[in-house]
Amino acid sequence: MHAGFSVLLLLFLLGVGxxxxxxxxGTLLMxxxxxxxNLNTLMLQGFRSLNSLVLxxxxxxxxAGYLMxxxxxxxxxxxxxxxxxxNRRGGMGASMVLASGVFGAISGTASAAVASIGTILVDPMEQRGYPRQYSAALLGISSLLGILIPPSITMILFAVVTQQSVVACFAATIGPGLLLMFGLILFNYVVAGRWFKESPAQPAHETQGRYSLKTLFYAIPALCIPALILGGIYGGVFTPTExxxxAVVLVIGIGCFVYRELTLRKLCDSFVRTAETTGTVILILLFSFLIGRILVAQGVPQDLATFVTGLVDSPIGILLMVNIFLVLVGMIIDDVSLTVVVAPLLLPLVGAAEVNPVQFAAIVACAVIVGSNSPPMAPVLYMSCRISKVAVHRSFSPAIAMIVFVAIPVQLITTFVPAVSLAFPRMLGLL
Structure with missing residues (x-):
């Protein structure tokens, strides 16, 4: 009873701004x-939870995301x-999806991808014939590839709060991430020429071949970053924290000495923005740890599992209810809050459905993508529309189409086909 009221209080506070x-x-205080x-003992436990090298x-x-x-x-x-x-059909939209995937392989955040890729691509896409509201919707969903393509901040948090291997959680989201990339590119290919007409692009002053070689040459240092990071993690050279x-050292070196665009002023601004974002995340993490401690001490996760299994006795029914709940909560709160509060509560429930915790990490990540872009709240879609300078209600229609035809199928495949999320961890010997 009290646990349910605490969840309602949290949603109410978030809903009123x-x-x-x-x-x-406020929820913790209640x-x-x-x-x-005993708040003294509780705060000590919270400090010990945060005193983690992984964090x-x-x-x-x-x-790294801000410096990029x-x-x-x-x-x-x-x-x-x-x-x-x-110059391929749907080329500009596909480039947004691919860029988001590569960006996610370095920064691991959606907000940085929205700000970076949105400011670069939305205006050129409009010049090529893409409706601005469509570009904003595509940006909102593709930016969340940073949650699926490792390394991922969301997966680091999931691993910490559920006591799983960080590297295994990273590997679990590779399959769903590739599926989502392919699905968005295919969707964009299908609708280009039907919903809108994309005009071809040609380099203004250079031949196509010379333009491509020049672009590739300048991109090589940037492409080396995700290769070194992921190769180092899965090759056992260094831990995710290392x-x-x-990543930070590489980004600073390439930005300062290769591209020469990272000035001292920009460096200081990036440090300030990092401190602001990190402070917010750590506060959320601390309070959520403490809330979780209280709920676990009161047996709430076990009671929830018993209640749901009493209503639905089949693993399929349990997984469907878990997915619906994750999506509904994801419409209201951000991915960090969903991961550190809701995921640990649902872990015993998916355990009753015989779901591997590492697979559940991938399910949570897919649910974040659907929920964060679903009306009426749609927190990531709202951010994308602000960057794209378009009214959010105009992007609801294309966003819903992408969710129905791409994001939800990927989530269901990840939920009911364990090999999609577990193949890479098993291949790397992590399970």
């Missing part, structure tokens, strides 16, 4: 009063992706 961190703080919890990767990957945006790396990645599909530090 209270900042996310303080919404969690639970400590209701259950008469050091969070600010480092966030910093400031140092010209994102611009080169977009140019490379556009070169691969230039990989994050390597």
């Amino acid at each position: 209270v900042p996310v961190a303080w919404s969690f703080a 639970l400590t009063l209701v259950y008469d919890v 050091l990767a969070l600010p480092l990957f966030i910093m 945006q400031a140092g010209g790396i994102a611009h080169r990645l977009v140019g490379f992706a556009e070169m691969l599909v230039k 990989a994050a530090a390597v």
